Amino acid sequence: MNRNTVALNVENHTDMKLDLQAIRDMALGCSFLGAGGGSSTYATELQLLQALERDYADIRLISTADLADDALVVPCGWTGAPGVLKEKCPNGSEGITGLTKLEEVMGREVSAVFPMEIGGQNGLSPLLIAAKKGIPVVDCDGMGRAFPQGQMVVFNIYGCSATPAVISDEHGNCITIETTHNNALEKLTRQIAIGMGGRCHKVSYPLSGSQVKAYAVKGTLSLARGIGREVRYARSTHEDPVQALFGYLRTTSDYRHVFLLFEGKIVDIQRSFQNGFSVGKVIVESFGPEKRTMAVEFKNEFLIARENGRTKAMVPDIISFVDRGTADVVSIENIKYGQRVKVVAASIAPLLRSEKALNILGPRVFDIEETYIPVEKLNANDSSDYFDGGGIN
């Protein structure tokens, strides 16, 4: 039987081929959903450009509903230092090495892949694997944004096993891991990443089609594409791209509470290393004469934004910096003194705001001594809401 007929509920299936424009749009959306982290999408865009234009690959996107319940579906992504990708680009075979090994270990074929996290370049890299392997990519992810650690994923919240998992590198080396606790995989992977040159590919949380349908954050690749498309349209018609971003997010159910928290100039950026993470704080100062400031703390991704000490948004809600004029996303690794940015916050899927989720990825996990309050509550009475009176409640 053909691999794809295993993957798909043939009757419902909504297979869509992705072109370069779609990928560029997705890249901008993924950058926004990266919440400041997730690593730049540029090198991965180039890989996809090469795959499409030189290797004539097909990248096919299907919806979760298209999956057969018993299909083997695997989330993919990279772990390690985003800075390494600027120098050492992938061979392109890493994901295939991992999936092939996983198939061997599990004794069955993988029917489809999808991004473990939609944020940053990890939202795009599974498209390349899908193209090379000739299988579809599923329109969903495991985080609805980017998080710094592997266990901060919906499948862990629902108690799915992270293993068997396979870590691989550009030489074709791979390591199969079985763990007794999902947190152990994250710790081991980070050590292996260092050995593999700072960055490695990981396939983990092998799932059934029905698990994906039940647990995944759905439609996020389309969401990312929609964000990029609306921003691009706005730029081409000389409308405000940031307003277009807001307008689009408000049409979604998970991300519809979107707020302009602050607008100003970066006046300070403090960074340090703590246990292998980039930790620090950015200070943004307003343009007006009254000199308001906003402090935004981060651990790889943005965690909490406070204006003059008053909390305006916190993890797991998305905080992102965008360029005032173009809506280009300014990721933490690229923040520089003097940049003029808009600080934007958006809500996230209700599942990621549940008590169970907050124990895994909420503010206290990041040593922030505050109880999580959704961004729309924090900004409910704010008269400085952006465009059409702010978020929809």
Next chain:
Amino acid sequence: MRIGVDVGGTNTDAVLMDGRSIICAYKASTTYDLTSGILEAIEYLLDNIGIESSAIESVMIGTTHFTNALIERNGLLEVAVIRLASPSGHSVVPKVSWPEDLVSAIGDHTYLLPGGYEFDGREITPFDEEAVRRAAKDISQKGLKTVAISSVYASINQEMENRAATIVRQENPGIYITLSSDIGGVGLIERENATIMNASCTELACRVVKAFGEALKKIDIIAPVYFSQNDGTLISGELVERFPIFTFASGPTNSIRGAAFLSGVEDGIVMDIGGTTCDVGVLQKGFPRESCFDVDIGGVRTNFRMPDILAIGIGGGSRIHCPIENLASTERTAEVSAFLEDVQIGPDSVGHDLMIHGLVFGGDTLTTTDISVAANPTLAKELGIGESERVQHLSPIFVSGVRAKIRGICGDTVDRMKTEAGDVPVILVGGGHILLGHDLPGASQMIRPRYAEVANAVGAAIAQIGGVVDKIYSYQEQSRESALDQAKQEAIEAALQAGGTAGTARIVDVEEIPMAYVPGESVRIKVKAVAELKSNE
């Protein structure tokens, strides 16, 4: 005394300077061969002041010639590209995102070979001497004249690139070689792009530098020749022969630096108003503010430090398009008010034919300069621009309406470029500075320095010598202080080695970028030092 020259696409400007004072300036047309325009300008300066060629101690040249060669795909060599990285990087081969016509000008000669380093200096794969030799022989067989060599983390260790260069040279004596570690910067793709572009221009660079030298010899100038680079500092002609890419985008830098010098302002906004566009840049402590985002040149992304410039399509020669005939001169004010919104400024321009086509010069085309002269005949007279009588027929409400539009667009652009709240000084340079009057929203004052028209050439003449270090350090292996000191010292040494005066060197920029997730507290440190050029004093 020294001479600064700006060789632009249209004009070749030259200034004669003695220490910090300007003696004389001249504007010539840029000629096809470049050198006769330069000769005309320099000879004028010498004759006008009546000094001997031997009084000239140095010549500084700013040129857009190599940038234009790339943009026009003109005079480029085919390039062999050797990348030491395999098996990494196969998913992004060299030139993958380049415009097709540029790729066809440069050819497809790519060698993906073993090698490269990890972030911590380990080898990705060992250097393969035999593989490099095979490539070198293939290059020889193809008869290629120039090679670009790149490797992963070349900024940590350039040994593999050096070894490859030695082998390539053994098989191809006299071949041009550009190493990515000499170009510098972190980011393989951007650095490799710049390396390839540089390699493609090397023959042209040798030819142009030689021609400049010979031209100057003809008029008995034996002084050393320097070239402006994109960060406002100078490099020698010998370095330009090897690294023409370092002169890319020196034009905007020179105009901002020239504006700073002419006005004496260290922090402010510079508007360089030409015939077709207005380039707005920011002056910070006497230097141009650099762009935060990566910069495309001729459709190729590079890691170059470039001034942060916002260009708008309004210049002194921009045409004014009216939605109905005679709107500009009608006395029916209601009609003017109704249609003013539809009046369009530019983006097309009469360019350097303004003196023929502009109304104030007796032509028949309504331009932005005509509006400015009509609005401010006193200033026009002061600056000696056109005849205001020729635009007396324009309706005052039309003139003030269009002028408000120009002011609005320029004011908005200034606001977008500002780094802090509050009004800042705005310095106007370039031939089209009449466009703006004595005030602008967001400007604390409008400064129109003398010699504003030749600010670029002045910028070239007053440039300093720079030294840059951009490397990754491990704070576990050495303390932060010692790493910073080492980087600063290296930058200063680089500046002195390039012709700076000892004792004048200062550090102008220090940037620390921790490499996220990488252990060993790896940090990228960028330091830039500048020094006064020996001959400037």
